Amino acid sequence: MAAWARAVRGLLLDISGVLYDSGGEGGGVPIPGSAEAVRRIKASGLKLRFCTNEAQATREKFVKKLQGLGFDISVDEVTAPAPAACRLLKERGLRPHLLVHDDLVPEFADIDKTNPNCVVIGDAAENFSYANLNEAFRVLIGLEKPVLISLGKGRYYKETDGLKLDVGAYMKALEYACDVQAEVVGKPAKAFFESALAEMGVPPEQAIMIGDDIVSDVGGAQQCGMRGVQVRTGKYRPSDENHPQVKPDAYVNNLAEAVDTILSQM
Amino acid sequence: MAAWARAVRGLLLDISGVLYDSGGEGGGVPIPGSAEAVRRIKASGLKLRFCTNEAQATREKFVKKLQGLGFDISVDEVTAPAPAACRLLKERGLRPHLLVHDDLVPEFADIDKTNPNCVVIGDAAENFSYANLNEAFRVLIGLEKPVLISLGKGRYYKETDGLKLDVGAYMKALEYACDVQAEVVGKPAKAFFESALAEMGVPPEQAIMIGDDIVSDVGGAQQCGMRGVQVRTGKYRPSDENHPQVKPDAYVNNLAEAVDTILSQM
Numbered sequence: 001m002a003a004w005a006r007a008v009r010g011l012l013l014d015i016s017g018v019l020y021d022s023g024g025e026g027g028g029v030p031i032p033g034s035a036e037a038v039r040r041i042k043a044s045g046l047k048l049r050f051c052t053n054e055a056q057a058t059r060e061k062f063v064k065k066l067q068g069l070g071f072d073i074s075v076d077e078v079t080a081p082a083p084a085a086c087r088l089l090k091e092r093g094l095r096p097h098l099l100v101h102d103d104l105v106p107e108f109a110d111i112d113k114t115n116p117n118c119v120v121i122g123d124a125a126e127n128f129s130y131a132n133l134n135e136a137f138r139v140l141i142g143l144e145k146p147v148l149i150s151l152g153k154g155r156y157y158k159e160t161d162g163l164k165l166d167v168g169a170y171m172k173a174l175e176y177a178c179d180v181q182a183e184v185v186g187k188p189a190k191a192f193f194e195s196a197l198a199e200m201g202v203p204p205e206q207a208i209m210i211g212d213d214i215v216s217d218v219g220g221a222q223q224c225g226m227r228g229v230q231v232r233t234g235k236y237r238p239s240d241e242n243h244p245q246v247k248p249d250a251y252v253n254n255l256a257e258a259v260d261t262i263l264s265q266m
Numbered sequence: 267m268a269a270w271a272r273a274v275r276g277l278l279l280d281i282s283g284v285l286y287d288s289g290g291e292g293g294g295v296p297i298p299g300s301a302e303a304v305r306r307i308k309a310s311g312l313k314l315r316f317c318t319n320e321a322q323a324t325r326e327k328f329v330k331k332l333q334g335l336g337f338d339i340s341v342d343e344v345t346a347p348a349p350a351a352c353r354l355l356k357e358r359g360l361r362p363h364l365l366v367h368d369d370l371v372p373e374f375a376d377i378d379k380t381n382p383n384c385v386v387i388g389d390a391a392e393n394f395s396y397a398n399l400n401e402a403f404r405v406l407i408g409l410e411k412p413v414l415i416s417l418g419k420g421r422y423y424k425e426t427d428g429l430k431l432d433v434g435a436y437m438k439a440l441e442y443a444c445d446v447q448a449e450v451v452g453k454p455a456k457a458f459f460e461s462a463l464a465e466m467g468v469p470p471e472q473a474i475m476i477g478d479d480i481v482s483d484v485g486g487a488q489q490c491g492m493r494g495v496q497v498r499t500g501k502y503r504p505s506d507e508n509h510p511q512v513k514p515d516a517y518v519n520n521l522a523e524a525v526d527t528i529l530s531q532m
Contacts, residue, residue, distance in 0.1 A: 125396060127396075168442060177422055
């Protein structure tokens with residue numbers, strides 16, 4: 001992370017695995033130095049936006065949890081997939097059958113869900129029962145043209161008690177069962193990163209995405225013309241450094257180290 | 267189904283969707299004419315073998331259910347994936363973590379399951395909870411070289427109360443989450459058809475496979491050098507007739523019609 005970091009005007013931060021590890025009592029544990037790192041970014045004058053695929057709660061509830069863990073963050077700084085999905089549903093007149101976490105349902109409060117003509121799948125965690133997945137399958141297979149919208153396509157994430165299957169695994173199950181290709185809302189979709197950049201008012205070549213997911217964070221950002229930096233926290237695994245498709249612009253041990261390096265270049 | 271049916275010496279029959287539809291009280295409902303069709307095959311002198319991906323019960327229990335539904339069938343006439351998987355596990359010194367239906371577990375009674383070095387997945391139905399799939403995922407992702415063995419790769423099947431997700435969907439979920447390719451035991455694996463043919467003592471060019479699954483039954487049999495006939499019962503859907511890869515050698519409305527036609531050619 002050298003010369004190119006000097007041109008940076010804005011940072012996009014992933015949340016889970018970068019700011020904190022989710023799970024357990026209190027909803028998670030901050031990653032050491034990350035709350036201070038967020039404060040330093042804000043003090044530096046760099047533009048900042050949180051870009052998350054979090055879909056286990058409304059943005060309001062999620063941000064409140066992060067504030068409780070000591071982070072300086074507000075709802076209007078967060079780009080998340082459920083609001084993006086709602087825009088898409090309205091634009092296309094789609095009425096979803098929802099297979100999502102109970103706490104995410106309020107995000108879809110003003111969306112018509114009668115007589116569904118698509119399925120929206122998010123990180124439903126315990127709601128990914130056989131009965132619920134089968135119900136979503138039956139809705140899809142019963143449609144003349146099945147439409148499956150997925151809030152992200154992550155393979156897994158890390159909680160305090162270990163790795164957890166993410167929405168991408170269940171998306172693949174439904175894709176295979178119904179012979180359909182999901183439309184992904186959230187990282188690594190280009191439109192999602194672009195909306196985060198637009199909200200920040202920074203062009204991609206002046207932005208850095210910092211995340212723990214080699215594909216969704218780093219690869220997705222690079223596809224968009226941004227630099228992508230991988231932290232060695234969260235779901236990071238050493239084997240990521242041999243990823244056949246994606247090579248990050250830099251590795252850092254954690255968010256604090258990333259911020260140190262970037263600020264020292266300015 | 268014309269001239270080529272004259273050369274036939276043996277029939278392979280799928281069970282679910284061909285002999286009966288599973289589900290509900292009593293475990294299922296016979297498809298009209300199918301019990302009589304099985305008796306007519308046996309009386310004709312044709313060799314007969316049942317070739318199933320059924321993995322919700324031991325062969326013993328499964329055959330007992332079918333006998334109760336009026337079918338002339340015995341355990342040693344059935345080729346099923348769990349015994350094939352056990353042979354494979356023993357040959358390769360693999361110790362499975364099982365994600366299967368409770369009633370299938372006895373098939374693995376004499377297999378060492380301590381300190382697992384692979385995952386075996388079958389049609390676990392209600393056992394496909396988030397917690398159980400996550401546990402299988404953690405075993406796999408923790409292995410240096412993840413080995414995933416899947417009892418079939420069906421997308422869905424039909425029960426009396428509707429379509430149900432089959433093991434293939436969950437296999438795809440684990441494949442994606444762990445970036446691994448499953449080894450399929452059962453249809454449409456070539457080795458599986460070949461073992462059924464060997465047990466019957468008939469070469470592929472003199473055998474017909476009759477099934478309701480366009481890919482696993484018909485396509486798999488054809489890959490093996492057999493003729494593949496699709497019945498319009500079970501999970502058959504009209505859209506199967508436009509399948510981009512697989513074209514059956516013939517369609518029949520049901521097993522009874524297939525047997526009528528074949529016997530009339532002899």
